[in-house]
Amino acid sequence: MARILIVAEHDGSDLNSSTAKCVTCAAAIDGSEIDIVVLAADASVIAAQAAELASVNRVLTIEREENDKPLAAVLAPQIASIAGDYSHVLGASSTFGKDLMPHVAALLGVNQVSDIMTVEGNHTFKRPVYAGNAIVTVEAPEGSIVVGTVRIASWQAAATGNAAPVESVTTATELPSHTRYVGLESAVSDRPDLQTAARVVAGGRALGSEEQFGLIYKLADALGAGVGASRAAVDAGYCPNDMQVGQTGKIIAPDLYIAIGISGAIQHLTGIKDAGTIVAINKDAEAPIFEVADIGLVGDLFQVLPELTEALS
Amino acid sequence: MDKIIVGLKRVVDYNVRIQVKSDGSGVETDGVKMSINPFDEIALEEALRIRESGGASEVIAVSIGKSEAQQQLRTGLAMGADRAILVAVDGEIDPLSIAGVFKALAEKENAGLVILGKQAIDGDNSQVPQMLAALWGRPQATFASGVTINGDTARVVREVDAGLETVEVDLPAVLSVDLRLNEPRYVKLPDIMKAKKKPLDEVPLADLGVEAGPPIRELSCAAPAGRQRGVTVDDVAGLVAALKDKGLV
Ligand SMILES: Cc1cc2nc3c(=O)[nH]c(=O)nc-3n(C[C@H](O)[C@H](O)[C@H](O)COP(=O)(O)OP(=O)(O)OC[C@H]3O[C@@H](n4cnc5c(N)ncnc54)[C@H](O)[C@@H]3O)c2cc1C
Numbered sequence: 418m419a420r421i422l423i424v425a426e427h428d429g430s431d432l433n434s435s436t437a438k439c440v441t442c443a444a445a446i447d448g449s450e451i452d453i454v455v456l457a458a459d460a461s462v463i464a465a466q467a468a469e470l471a472s473v474n475r476v477l478t479i480e481r482e483e484n485d486k487p488l489a490a491v492l493a494p495q496i497a498s499i500a501g502d503y504s505h506v507l508g509a510s511s512t513f514g515k516d517l518m519p520h521v522a523a524l525l526g527v528n529q530v531s532d533i534m535t536v537e538g539n540h541t542f543k544r545p546v547y548a549g550n551a552i553v554t555v556e557a558p559e560g561s562i563v564v565g566t567v568r569i570a571s572w573q574a575a576a577t578g579n580a581a582p583v584e585s586v587t588t589a590t591e592l593p594s595h596t597r598y599v600g601l602e603s604a605v606s607d608r609p610d611l612q613t614a615a616r617v618v619a620g621g622r623a624l625g626s627e628e629q630f631g632l633i634y635k636l637a638d639a640l641g642a643g644v645g646a647s648r649a650a651v652d653a654g655y656c657p658n659d660m661q662v663g664q665t666g667k668i669i670a671p672d673l674y675i676a677i678g679i680s681g682a683i684q685h686l687t688g689i690k691d692a693g694t695i696v697a698i699n700k701d702a703e704a705p706i707f708e709v710a711d712i713g714l715v716g717d718l719f720q721v722l723p724e725l726t727e728a729l730s
Numbered sequence: 731m732d733k734i735i736v737g738l739k740r741v742v743d744y745n746v747r748i749q750v751k752s753d754g755s756g757v758e759t760d761g762v763k764m765s766i767n768p769f770d771e772i773a774l775e776e777a778l779r780i781r782e783s784g785g786a787s788e789v790i791a792v793s794i795g796k797s798e799a800q801q802q803l804r805t806g807l808a809m810g811a812d813r814a815i816l817v818a819v820d821g822e823i824d825p826l827s828i829a830g831v832f833k834a835l836a837e838k839e840n841a842g843l844v845i846l847g848k849q850a851i852d853g854d855n856s857q858v859p860q861m862l863a864a865l866w867g868r869p870q871a872t873f874a875s876g877v878t879i880n881g882d883t884a885r886v887v888r889e890v891d892a893g894l895e896t897v898e899v900d901l902p903a904v905l906s907v908d909l910r911l912n913e914p915r916y917v918k919l920p921d922i923m924k925a926k927k928k929p930l931d932e933v934p935l936a937d938l939g940v941e942a943g944p945p946i947r948e949l950s951c952a953a954p955a956g957r958q959r960g961v962t963v964d965d966v967a968g969l970v971a972a973l974k975d976k977g978l979v
């Protein structure tokens with residue numbers, strides 16, 4: 418039997434959908450019995466959302482004032498203190514999980530399996546290396562607890578409709594005060610979230626300015642799509658950093674991805690390998706993006722975009 | 731603050747097209763261009779800037795690996811590191827042990843900061859910095875795109891999924907750096923000559939009291955399922971038709 422603990426990701430008010438994807442990954446492990454732990458100042462709403470997820474056995478809550486903000490150094494010792502009952506501890510491969518889970522692994526004295534794509538056995542997993550240009554099958558040591566992060570783009574969210582019991586846990590763990598949360602600067606947007614959107618429109622360096630990047634938003638709004646960008650577009654200040662797609666940005670798997678004025682560097686392609694249909698619009702017929710595009714249009718984006726937005730509105 | 735330790739991992743250059751070996755034993759690295767992990771160049775640049783603004787007295791570049799990693803350390807010295815340490819290991823070593831090496835060195839050198847990359851572009855694990863913070867019992871500020879040192883604390887802007895998060899940490903601390911933190915300087919020829927005279931010590935792993943932990947074993951390696959080039963359309967009307975065809979609009 419595999420007793421699996423999943424660390425819930427949330428923003429203080431709602432459960433992040435990455436947690437439902439971790440549940441699907443956990444359920445792929447043979448004989449899994451899945452608990453979710455919610456660490457928060459007030460966990461009630463989040464725990465209720467977690468309890469609805471299919472195949473979840475129990476939801477544990479650890480409510481402490483210090484858990485109000487996601488500081489790895491504060492959360493990790495609490496997770497480690499309850500990990501002894503489990504064979505696996507999993508978190509999402511989001512910036513939240515990437516920051517937290519290796520800290521948990523080190524406290525438990527094990528290495529971490531990063532970015533789990535598939536489950537091949539209770540200790541055997543597939544994961545990407547070299548920006549997804551190679552896929553390795555790895556085996557965590559038998560007899561040790563497995564700590565891992567789940568590559569969100571590889572998994573569907575678990576269904577809802579469950580009503581798992583919620584239990585409050587108290588930990589006496591002493592917490593450090595050497596790390597203090599100051600604030601979060603978040604671009605407010607009514608558009609669908611890049612990581613879960615079914616359609617994504619993304620712009621690259623070719624957009625040329627923040628104003629002209631507005632063409633991308635217009636097309637996105639006509640399609641009800643989320644917005645992404647290449648690193649070059651973010652670096653140039655055309656759009657905020659949370660839009661970056663790729664090896665060092667977000668790894669996404671929308672049904673439709675439209676890349677506009679993006680050359681298709683390997684670091685960018687890593688982020689869209691699992692997209693359903695890739696559309697590329699680029700004025701250079703030799704651009705590498707066309708090698709992976711299902712539909713390609715060679716043309717000047719400043720002509721194509723207004724026309725396309727009009728046609729789809 | 732006295733000293734800053736920076737990790738410089740030797741990795742396959744980011745411009746190289748990765749080839750998986752036909753026997754599935756790994757990725758071709760023979761005759762392939764090797765470089766400093768791009769994130770680690772940024773880590774070193776940040777350390778140099780802190781030293782140059784009077785925030786630190788010495789920058790120590792550290793690489794753990796085979797003796798060939800001396801090349802990357804020499805480049806780091808040419809960029810401006812004061813000295814370098816090669817922790818000699820034959821073959822691959824697991825992230826937890828690497829974190830253990832950095833902890834041992836941080837304590838030995840009494841470092842005020844250990845600055846590492848957010849991830850190594852070969853293993854893409856993104857775990858060493860966080861593990862170091864756990865083992866060392868010191869703060870971590872990962873994915874940094876802005877760092878300000880104020881005496882005994884550092885204010886760090888972090889690139890997170892939701893935007894830009896700011897944290898304040900007491901020093902000593904561990905930072906892992908993101909690409910937008912800075913633009914690393916270019917190495918000038920005279921600096922390469924000067925770097926030859928800077929100290930580069932070789933320390934065996936065993937001298938640091940680190941025992942390699944139980945690794946995660948790599949069983950096999952394969953190329954990813956590729957995507958196929960699809961159709962080309964002539965104009966917007968063709969694109970809209972193709973999207974309709976697939977039921978996407
Ligand atoms: C360690 C590392 C990590 C990285 N991580 C990422 C990452 O996560 N995400 C990422 O995106 N990049 C990443 N990069 C950067 C990556 O290598 C590329 O530099 C970047 O993706 C290029 O962005 P781009 O395609 O917008 O720009 P460019 O490569 O400059 O491409 C612009 C494209 O626009 C086309 N174009 C120009 N004008 C027009 C026009 N009028 N109409 C139509 N097309 C036009 C050009 O033909 C060209 O193909 C990383 C790099 C490194 C070293």
Ligand SMILES: Cc1cc2nc3c(=O)[nH]c(=O)nc-3n(C[C@H](O)[C@H](O)[C@H](O)COP(=O)(O)OP(=O)(O)OC[C@H]3O[C@@H](n4cnc5c(N)ncnc54)[C@H](O)[C@@H]3O)c2cc1C
Pocket residue numbers: 546736737738739740756757767769770773792793794795822823824825826828845846847848849850851852853854855856857858859945946947948
């Ligand atoms: C294809 C491949 C297969 C591997 N297989 C295995 C395996 O089967 N078992 C196993 O245990 N290990 C294996 N390794 C080694 C291991 O995964 C990592 O190379 C190493 O343990 C550190 O992880 P990372 O490089 O992904 O570090 P990350 O945690 O991604 O690195 C973050 C930062 O830590 C610092 N850092 C990391 N490593 C070093 C270093 N050596 N020297 C200096 N600074 C460093 C750098 O600043 C780096 O930017 C493999 C590596 C590769 C590339």
